[in-house]
Amino acid sequence: MEALETSKLTCVVVGASHAGVNFAFALRKEGWQGQLILIDADPDLPYHRPPLSKTYLSQMEESSLSYLKAEETYARENIQLNLGRRVLSIDREARTIQLDDGTEQAYDKLVLATGASAWVPEVAGLEADMPVFSLRNAGDVRRIQVQIGKKTDQRAVIVGGGFIGLELAASLQNMGLRVTVLEREERVLSRVTAPDLSHYFQKLHQSNGVEILLNQELTRIQKTETGLLLKTKDGRGVEADLVVFGVGIRVNAQLAQQAGLDVSGGIAVDTSCRTEDDDIYAIGDCTLHFNRHYQRYLRLESVQNAVDQAKVAAAAILGKDVAYDAIPWFWSDQYDVKLQMVGLSQGFDRCVLRSEAEHSFSLWYFKAGQLLAVDAVNAAKAYVWGTKYLKSQAPLDPVKVGDLAVDYNSFLLLPESQANNSQIEV
Amino acid sequence: MAKITFITADGSSRAVEGHTGSVMELAVSHGIPGIDGDCGGVCSCATCHVHVAPEDLDKTGQASEIEKDMLELADGADEFSRLCCQISLSEDLDGIQLRVAK
Numbered sequence: 001m002e003a004l005e006t007s008k009l010t011c012v013v014v015g016a017s018h019a020g021v022n023f024a025f026a027l028r029k030e031g032w033q034g035q036l037i038l039i040d041a042d043p044d045l046p047y048h049r050p051p052l053s054k055t056y057l058s059q060m061e062e063s064s065l066s067y068l069k070a071e072e073t074y075a076r077e078n079i080q081l082n083l084g085r086r087v088l089s090i091d092r093e094a095r096t097i098q099l100d101d102g103t104e105q106a107y108d109k110l111v112l113a114t115g116a117s118a119w120v121p122e123v124a125g126l127e128a129d130m131p132v133f134s135l136r137n138a139g140d141v142r143r144i145q146v147q148i149g150k151k152t153d154q155r156a157v158i159v160g161g162g163f164i165g166l167e168l169a170a171s172l173q174n175m176g177l178r179v180t181v182l183e184r185e186e187r188v189l190s191r192v193t194a195p196d197l198s199h200y201f202q203k204l205h206q207s208n209g210v211e212i213l214l215n216q217e218l219t220r221i222q223k224t225e226t227g228l229l230l231k232t233k234d235g236r237g238v239e240a241d242l243v244v245f246g247v248g249i250r251v252n253a254q255l256a257q258q259a260g261l262d263v264s265g266g267i268a269v270d271t272s273c274r275t276e277d278d279d280i281y282a283i284g285d286c287t288l289h290f291n292r293h294y295q296r297y298l299r300l301e302s303v304q305n306a307v308d309q310a311k312v313a314a315a316a317i318l319g320k321d322v323a324y325d326a327i328p329w330f331w332s333d334q335y336d337v338k339l340q341m342v343g344l345s346q347g348f349d350r351c352v353l354r355s356e357a358e359h360s361f362s363l364w365y366f367k368a369g370q371l372l373a374v375d376a377v378n379a380a381k382a383y384v385w386g387t388k389y390l391k392s393q394a395p396l397d398p399v400k401v402g403d404l405a406v407d408y409n410s411f412l413l414l415p416e417s418q419a420n421n422s423q424i425e426v
Numbered sequence: 427m428a429k430i431t432f433i434t435a436d437g438s439s440r441a442v443e444g445h446t447g448s449v450m451e452l453a454v455s456h457g458i459p460g461i462d463g464d465c466g467g468v469c470s471c472a473t474c475h476v477h478v479a480p481e482d483l484d485k486t487g488q489a490s491e492i493e494k495d496m497l498e499l500a501d502g503a504d505e506f507s508r509l510c511c512q513i514s515l516s517e518d519l520d521g522i523q524l525r526v527a528k
Contacts, residue, residue: 018464048466066451066466073457303471307464331470338492340470380469380495387499 004319009034011317012097012105014087014255015113016040017049019284019306021068023111026314028077036079037105043084044138045071050303052141053167054333058175060145065138090259092277109317112256112267112275112282113310116249116301124220130228131242132221135164136249147242152176154241157230159218161188163332165246166201169210170334180211180238182218182230184247191248194345196353196363197375201334208335213238249301251286264288266299271323272316273309281317283309292325293390294344294372304329327390340383343373343390352402354382362386364401369413371396381408428519432458432476434526449524450474450511460526467511469493474510475500475527482522486513502527 011027013020016038024038040046047065056063074081086100096104118134126132131147134140148154156172158165161183173179181188187198188205202212213236220231227241253263261275262268266288273281273289284306291298308326315322329342337359345351348365355361362382365372370393374386385408389396397413400406431441432453444452453461453474465471469492478486486508489497493512497503510524 050468051466067455070455070457076457303464307462331465331468333468338468338470380492381498384495384498 004317006031006318007033009108010106011036011109011111012107013038013111013113014040014097015115015252015284015286016042016046016081016083017113017115017284017306018068018303019115019310020111020113021046022307023113023283023310023314024079025069025073025077026311027317028079030314030318030320032314032318034108036077037082038074038079039082039085039087039099039105041084041086042137042139045081045083047138049136052138053135053164054171056138057141057144057168058171060148060175063141063145087255090255090280092259092280095279108279110280111313112280112286113284113306114252114255114267114282115285116251118245119248119250120245121218121247123218125222127223130221130223132228132245133242134245135168144242144244148175148177151241153178155180155227155239157182157228157238157240157243159230159243159245160184160247161212161214162191162246162248163189165244166205167332167334168244168246169205170208173205173208173210174335179209180213180240181205182216182232182238183212183214184217186215188212188214193341193375194348194351194363194365196351197339197377200377201339204335204337249285251299253286256280256282256286265297269309271312271325273313273324274316281313283313289324291328292323293327298328298344300328302328302330327387329387338378338380340376340380341373342376342383342387343371345373345375348372350398352398354379354402354404356404364396364398366396366398369395385409385411428515428517429521430519431521431523432461432526433523434459435528439523444515445517447515448511449476449513449515449519450509452515453510453526458526460528461510463511465511469496469509469512472496472500472509475503476508476510476524477504477506477527478508479523479525480506482524485518485522500527 046068089098096106118136133144156177156179158169158181161181169179189198217233222229230238256267257263267282267286269282269287285301288299312322312324332339345365350366352364360378362376362379376383395413396411400411427445429443433439442456450463454463462473464473493509497507
């Protein structure tokens with residue numbers, strides 16, 4: 001690919017969260033000379049989303065958003081911010097987008113960083129004026145905070161025991177609310193972690209006073225004299241003063257779909273984050289990409305994926321030969337527990353526990369002898385070494401992994417002849 | 427109020443002032459190149475790596491255990507390395523110099 005002469009070109013980015021903002025700054029760093037416009041429906045200066053369910057929520061009136069970049073740095077990098085504006089459609093032939101204020105914006109390169117929306121399922125009895133919330137944006141958190149107000153002894157029911165649900169549960173419990181988690185599956189975090197970790201987090205929440213109800217599918221919500229009553233499929237009734245849905249997301253793929261792009265399971269992109277249209281790229285939570293490490297199509301909802309795809313797309317647009325080839329990583333903070341995950345454990349046939357203490361351990365997932373992923377609970381060293389081993393792809397000896405007498409730097413599987421000299425730098 | 431000088435990868439230096447939050451937040455709010463703070467300041471990403479000037483290390487203190495572990499993922503970490511999201515701003519830091527890691 002030839003380097004692009006960009007001074008007379010316009011790049012438009014739809015979505016100014018982790019992916020879009022990092023992309024814009026990366027594109028300037030790569031040398032884009034032309035116009036660069038970031039558009040988002042959210043009126044707030046772009047901010048970090050992960051703290052929303054944690055410190056931002058629990059600090060109530062003292063909470064302030066953690067901005068991705070300072071306002072003046074957008075001007076310094078000549079990045080135009082167009083916030084509080086929705087993009088309605090894309091005209092691929094004319095290479096324009098249509099905005100909700102009736103204006104049109106031409107582009108030479110278009111980047112879709114549209115992310116996802118919290119999904120609220122259709123539940124019988126659910127009405128708009130009920131204290132029922134979801135959590136994706138700063139505005140969502142402010143609405144929950146208004147509902148809580150000074151009454152921090154309210155009964156909160158979280159529907160869905162995924163990461164958002166459990167982080168919320170921890171925050172609300174810490175704030176004094178009485179929290180119940182309703183989970184449809186037989187364990188929490190069922191979509192994202194292996195059973196051992198689900199059980200750990202279930203116990204962690206229970207020991208902090210959160211009630212966890214498993215195998216509970218919500219079928220109806222109704223108002224009572226004192227609040228809300230949630231009915232589940234097996235006839236159970238749970239009372240609540242407020243309800244938060246954390247049951248997953250729906251990719252914001254409407255724009256791409258209406259423009260005729262492939263959106264089955266996410267906006268399809270190649271290894272350079274380009275869609276089937278040469279001038280349209282997509283990055284972050286909204287994309288579906290083929291992951292080389294795991295040899296399958298993935299849609300990842302994470303800061304890592306957003307930031308790494310942003311860098312790849314920026315380099316690709318400037319004509320560099322790049323390929324997205326990152327190992328996924330993720331974290332979650334609940335109470336005083338830090339979970340760090342690297343790799344993807346789905347499909348493992350062996351899980352090795354390395355236990356330093358009750359609240360400090362790691363799980364190492366293997367498939368056919370190959371390390372797939374490491375989940376580390378208050379064990380940053382395990383996370384760091386897991387990352388190194390995953391990058392090196394060197395075969396490990398699972399027995400050594402589980403043996404506390406063996407150091408992290410000595411997990412390699414070695415032929416008998418080298419067994420006496422098994423410490424190797426990875 | 428603490429004045430902190432950042433020396434960036436191109437060798438230029440910028441002094442900025444702040445009084446609350448972390449050093450990472452101060453750097454990001456002033457757009458110091460090389461300090462990304464991708465995880466928002468929870469010691470999860472190692473993108474706010476700085477080298478503390480040796481004479482200032484007693485003011486910032488050494489890296490914590492988890493910080494030391496995470497620094498193993500950063501390039502060029504040494505005994506003066508810190509993840510600056512883990513350094514809280516206070517008047518004690520006034521005048522320190524931090525070199526942004528490459």
